[in-house]
Amino acid sequence: MSVAATEPTAGAGRRRAARGSARQRIVAAATELFARRGYGATSVQEIVAAAEVTKGALYHWFGSKSELLTSIYRELLAEQTQRLREIADGDAPVEERLHAAALDVVEHTAEHLAELTVWAKSAHLLDDEHAEATRRERRRYHDLFCDLVREGQQSGVVRTDVSATxxxxxxxxxxGNTHTWFRPGGPLSFAEVGHQLVALFVGGLRAPAGPPYRT
Amino acid sequence: MSVAATEPTAGAGRRRAARGSARQRIVAAATELFARRGYGATSVQEIVAAAEVTKGALYHWFGSKSELLTSIYRELLAEQTQRLREIADGDAPVEERLHAAALDVVEHTAEHLAELTVWAKSAHLLDDEHAEATRRERRRYHDLFCDLVREGQQSGVVRTDVSATxxxxxxxxxxGNTHTWFRPGGPLSFAEVGHQLVALFVGGLRAPAGPPYRT
Amino acid sequence: MSVAATEPTAGAGRRRAARGSARQRIVAAATELFARRGYGATSVQEIVAAAEVTKGALYHWFGSKSELLTSIYRELLAEQTQRLREIADGDAPVEERLHAAALDVVEHTAEHLAELTVWAKSAHLLDDEHAEATRRERRRYHDLFCDLVREGQQSGVVRTDVSATxxxxxxxxxxGNTHTWFRPGGPLSFAEVGHQLVALFVGGLRAPAGPPYRT
Amino acid sequence: MSVAATEPTAGAGRRRAARGSARQRIVAAATELFARRGYGATSVQEIVAAAEVTKGALYHWFGSKSELLTSIYRELLAEQTQRLREIADGDAPVEERLHAAALDVVEHTAEHLAELTVWAKSAHLLDDEHAEATRRERRRYHDLFCDLVREGQQSGVVRTDVSATxxxxxxxxxxGNTHTWFRPGGPLSFAEVGHQLVALFVGGLRAPAGPPYRT
DNA sequence: AATGAATGAGCGTTCATTCAT
DNA sequence: TATGAATGAACGCTCATTCAT
Known part of the structure; x- marks a missing residue:
């Protein structure tokens, strides 16, 4: 049941001549299909056809369709959490770490737009058991980022009239919503959009000198 | 086919003794179920059971499950667009109109959290025809807001290093994402969260005096 | 229930200003749709849409969808029977009357290919009550033709080693099967095909001089 | 997708104890029901009930109800084509081969009256894709027969004033229409009717010595 | 003479999942 | 470490027909 337990180790990988074990091909095919058509609109049949395995093989590696989706997301989230932790634990001033963290989220989002799209579209379809597991991990990531903001507030570089949460x-x-409106090939590259988002975010954080507008 | 054409008029409504025509009961039941369980996870059977009508009646009023979802959203969007237009067309200074518009979005979101949740969760499941129709209307709303931001940029009250888009x-x-994290009964009321969001948004808009952080 | 009873008389027809009463428009639309798509694949909804009447109007004039199909066919059959009777009752020699009857069937088939196609495709879908009624009339037509053949056999101009039936x-x-293979615009006109069919039919009727082939 | 590809092989058949695999039972039940009630009037539910399998099993073997109908017909047609080819390729004189071919059609029709009835009643209900596939095979059969007729015309034993087509x-x-009027238990056996049809057909083919009737 | 909202049974099809091999 | 036939419940949707007005 545990995802980690079913990961093929490097040793196991070497046993098979074909690069791309059945399990890996399943994950790759599912990621691509989930991103393109959504989790609900992708049938197990389509996944096994794309991965060139049988249904039995899929159910050998994954207990259910939900577990497959969950696996994809958890691998992604684990990587992103790791990156954020490294930034947050650095010893640069908090404003720099905040800026770096924001930039990193933008970059990671750009690199994994497909997988993140899957999640954004499909997370709410999961049954309680799987939803809970990922929610906890997602929460951990959120808290890590939130702590950084809070640290900025305590240092006086981030406004305190808006809660860190x-x-x-x-x-x-x-x-997380860029996938709904960003189109590659438009007037702005994703990198440009990313920098503007960071600027907007960071710009909005400074303590207001006074009431921003007459009220 | 047209949604507007099948709206019961006030006159038609009066003909029926029961307040709450079949059509209205269907819309109410669908909105509630879609919001709670999601569009994909709600069956037509469940909707008609909740609305106490037959399947035939549902398909008399709506050509498909998709059309029902689309109807719900379009009615909502039309109302919101109308409100925004009134604010944007006012003759207050642009910074006030921007502030008012932001507040209005927050308020409308609060009032219709359920319906908006439906849309956020389910829009991507629609077939092309229905998706296109609502995308156009959604786009009109977006443009209205964007024009206000652009006007602010031209007046010098909104930063120009980030595009209005x-x-x-x-x-x-x-x-639009508050539904994923906001829980009524938490430490902050939705009104408080809303005001913080407006503050953050408006605060982020001011032209930066200099580089916000050493980079 | 009886078709004859609901026929609009000439008098009734004159009462309406619009040429094309509701009933006539229904018959015309149904004939066209039944021929093109088949009886089973044509919904009552489509018929009333094409005829520009409401469902209620259709059910005012026809007790059911079956009755509508039956009506169309019976009108056609009555006309064809009448024509055959006139030929059969003539006082020309039997071989001439046979030839004329064959030609007449060909011509009538050509004129009403659409309606006859309807019948060929859909007769077997009728419920017993309607099927029985038309079967009786169809039988009467068949017998009329068969009698002519039998008369030819008694006169010695038609072979007797094959039963008249x-x-x-x-x-x-x-x-009745030409509709499955004849395509207007092909190498042969329907008139040519018709003449060849008559020749083949008539040619096959002569008493064989001896065994046609060594057996 | 391909019908042939899903045929259970002899080997696969032996693996299962029960004679009559699920697939075979489905075909048998469908043939019987389609023939008796027509394709359109037979529900998938009725087929699986008669075959004592589940709907899922039916859709495992056949992609759709149409494909099931198509399969039945194609198997039949393939067999009939094979038989005709053997007759046509023989080295008897053409008149004998024509006679034999006609007899064979009659015999095969008698043996498979049920299946052929299915087709006659239901072919026009198929969607384009399936219709096209069988039309091509049907066409091949027709051409085979037609070539034989044409060969007879070239040899001078078949009249040339009527086209081979x-x-x-x-x-x-x-x-193909005998199913509409032939009733077992009537005055004539199917064998007798068949011989009369062949006689009529063959008799009609001889070149006319002169105009058969005064015209 | 006609309306049109409503019925309700039934339709063909899909699908995640199981299990004997 | 697979296979693939089979399951069975649910799905969105259609349709001829009715009836109060």
Whole structure:
């Protein structure tokens, strides 16, 4: 049942001549299909056809379709959490770490747009058991980012009239929704959009000198 | 085929003794179920059971399950667009109109959290025909907001180093995603969260005096 | 229930200003749709849409969809029977009357290919009550033709080693099946095909001089 | 997708204890029901009930109800084509081969009246894809027969004032329509009817010595 | 003479999952 | 470490027909 337990080790990988074990081909095919058509609209039949395995093989490696989706997301999330932790644990001033963290989210989002799209579209379809497991990990990531914001507030470089929670959700939401409107080939590259988002985010964080507008 | 054409008029409504025509009961039941369980996870059977009508009646009023979802969203969007237009067309200074528009989005979002949740979760499941129709209307709303931001940029009250498009998407995304994290009964009321979001948004808009952080 | 009883009389027809009463438009639309798509694949909804009447109007004039199909066919059959009776009752020699009857079937088939196609495709779908009624009339037509063949056999101009029944069915089947293979615009016109069919039919009727082939 | 590809091989058949695999039971049940009630009037539910399998099993073997109908017909047609080819390729005189071919059609029709009835009643209900596939095979059969007729015309034993195409269609139509009027237990056995049809057909083919009737 | 909202049974099809091999 | 036939429940949707007005 545990994802980690079913990961093929490097040793196991070497046993098979064909690069791309059945399990890997399943994950690759599912990621691609889930991203393109959505989790709900992709049948197990289509996944096994694309991965060139049989249904039995899929159910040998994954207990259910949900577990497959969960696996994809958890691998992604684990990587992203690791990167954030390294930034947060650095010893640069907090404003620099905040800026770096924001940039990193933008970059990681750009690199894994497909997988993240899957998740954004499909997370709510999961049954409670799988949903809970990923929610906990997602929460851990959120808290890591939120702590950084809070540290900025304590250092006086981030405004305190907006809660760290709201700040974190806002930035992460804005990033997580880019898939709904960003189109490659448009007037702005993703990198440019990313930098503007960071600028907007960071710009919005400074303590207001006074009421921003007459109210 | 046209949604508007099948709306019961006030006159037609009066003909029926029962308040709550079949059509209205269907819309109410569908909205509630779609919001709670998602569009894909709600069967037509469940909707008609909740609305206490037959399947035939549902398909008399709506050509398909998709059309029902589309109807719900379009009615909502039309109302929101109308409200925004009134604010944008006012003769207050642009910074006030921007602030008012942001507040209005927050308020409308709060009032219709359920319906908007439906849309956020399910829009991507629609077939092309229905998706296109609503995308056009959604786009009109977005443009209205974006024009206001652009007007602010021309007046010098909104920073110009971030494009109006990115600003608009960011704010609307942040608002449109609150359903994923906001839980009534938590430490902050939705009104408080809303005001913080507006502050963050408006605060992020001011032209930067200099580089916000050493980079 | 009786078709004759619901026929609009000439008098009734004159009462309406619009040429094309509701009933007539229904018959016309149904004939066209049944011929093109088949009876089973044509919904009552489509018929009323094409005829520009409401469902209620259709069910005012026709007790059911079956009755509508039956009506169309009976009108056609009555006309064809009448024509055959006139030929059969003539006082020309039997071989001439046979030839004329065959030609007439060909011509009538050509004129009403659409309606006859309807019948060929859909007769077997009717419920017993309607099927029985038309079968009786169809039988009367068949008998009329068969009697002519039998008369030819008694006069010695038609072979007697094949029963009149088989002869009649064969010719009528061949004609009734032309819709499956004849395509307007092909190498042969329907008139040419018709003449060849008559020649083949008539040629096959002569008493064989001896065994046609060594057996 | 391909019918042939899903045929259980002899080897596969032996693996299962029960004679009559699921696939075979489905085909048998469908043939019987389609023939008796027509394709359109037979539900998938009824087929699986008669075959004592589940719907899932049916859709495992056949992609759709249409494909099931198509399969039944194609197997039949393939067999009939094979038989005709053997007759046509023989080295008897052409008149004998024509006679034998006609007899063979009659016999095969008698043996498979049920299946052929299915096809006659239901072919026009198929979607384009399936219709096209069988039309091509049907066409091949027709051409085979037609070539034989044409060979007879070139040898001078078949009249040339009627095109081979018309001759072929006429005979095959007459045979293919026997299901509409032949009732077992009537005055004539099917064998007798068959011989009369062959006699009529063959008799109609001889070159006319002169005008058969005064015209 | 006609309306049109509503019925309700049934349709063909899909699908995640199981299990004997 | 697979295979693939089979399951069985649910799915979105259609349709001829009815009836109060």
């Amino acid at each position: 709201v700040i974190t959700h806002t930035f992460l939401s804005a990033l | 990115v600003i608009t998407h960011t704010f609307l995304s942040a608002l | 088989v002869i009649t069915h064969t010719f009528l089947s061949a004609l | 018309v001759i072929t269609h006429t005979f095959l139509s007459a045979l």
